[in-house]
């Protein structure tokens with residue numbers, strides 16, 4: 001009975017989302033590529049934008065464009081209100097305690113670099129250790145390497161198993177009182193693995209270490225609550241959650257952000273300036289030097305409202321079903337090797353097909369109107385772990401359908417014949 005009621009519940013949640021209706025909100029999806037209707041399966045690289053986000057950008061530039069925080073005039077006040085309201089939207093979306101804990105950045109990459117440059121430089125010393133996992137994106141590897149090099153600290157890597165799962169026992173062994181911070185992704189962009197971040201954070205804290213979560217691939221698919229997770233930092237990019245490029249978020253706990261020095265100096269991040277001494281501004285402005293990306297912050301707020309309206313529960317259930325369907329159908333193709341077979345996955349299907357180079361696969365699929373990504377996905381250590389030079393990656397959003405998967409499968413079969 002219990003299983004039945006769960007099945008019914010999931011089915012109801014799946015049907016609660018109408019992908020065909022939602023697709024109509026995304027004008028870009030309605031086009032032909034090489035004479036075929038576009039199938040967009042590159043959502044892990046960037047997502048498409050609903051009409052509401054595009055309209056918000058146009059509206060801002062047509063009606064409200066002005067610099068924020070400094071003007072007494074009407075346009076500046078409107079721009080400031082919308083810019084700050086978007087921050088509150090992000091705060092609520094992440095379940096953060098206050099809007100001051102939400103820092104606008106250019107994206108996940110800049111958010112992580114802000115932490116390494118500010119918190120890292122102030123707190124990491126020679127002999128300290130920093131832990132990441134073997135499935136990180138380069139943007140959650142290289143900034144830590146740069147910090148370790150500068151400080152004489154050591155970067156340690158938690159290994160993953162053949163399914164692409166985080167090895168918790170190995171993590172426990174690597175932790176020590178030398179560990180300063182643990183930085184892992186919530187969802188792997190190369191494998192789709194959903195990491196047990198709540199447990200990872202809890203254990204880091206038991207060792208007195210901080211925890212940073214790279215949420216770039218999580219926020220469009222899973223509900224996140226930074227207070228429940230108890231993470232110290234959480235980073236994501238707007239363009240991966242149906243918002244504009246060039247804007248992203250760093251969430252940090254207030255006490256940490258208060259204690260951190262600013263990274264960049266300039267306008268807006270100060271309270272007062274004399275040639276003798278500058279008093280820095282309060283949070284969040286201390287970390288937002290110069291004229292910010294106002295329009296795109298507003299666009300991000302609208303994108304999040306859009307996602308809230310669709311509902312992350314419905315999105316999660318729908319995408320789980322779609323990923324399962326895609327895994328079964330693509331997995332049944334002769335010669336397919338799926339890279340990333342974790343028990344808990346979100347929206348990413350990475351694979352190789354026989355000896356065909358993923359770039360060649362990508363090109364054949366493109367001629368069929370299907371956009372996928374081929375390459376190392378900015379996760380070269382993952383490719384090395386699975387002994388492949390590259391993979392082809394289909395990544396899904398709620399506007400994808402089983403029909404898109406069927407088109408992908410047919411095109412992969414065609415590629416197999418071409419390269420046979």
Ligand code: PLP
Nearest residue numbers: 107108109137139185189216237
């Ligand atoms: N982290 C993960 C897991 C990602 O997938 C990406 C982008 O693909 C990034 C970080 C970097 O995001 P951005 O290029 O938007 O800064």
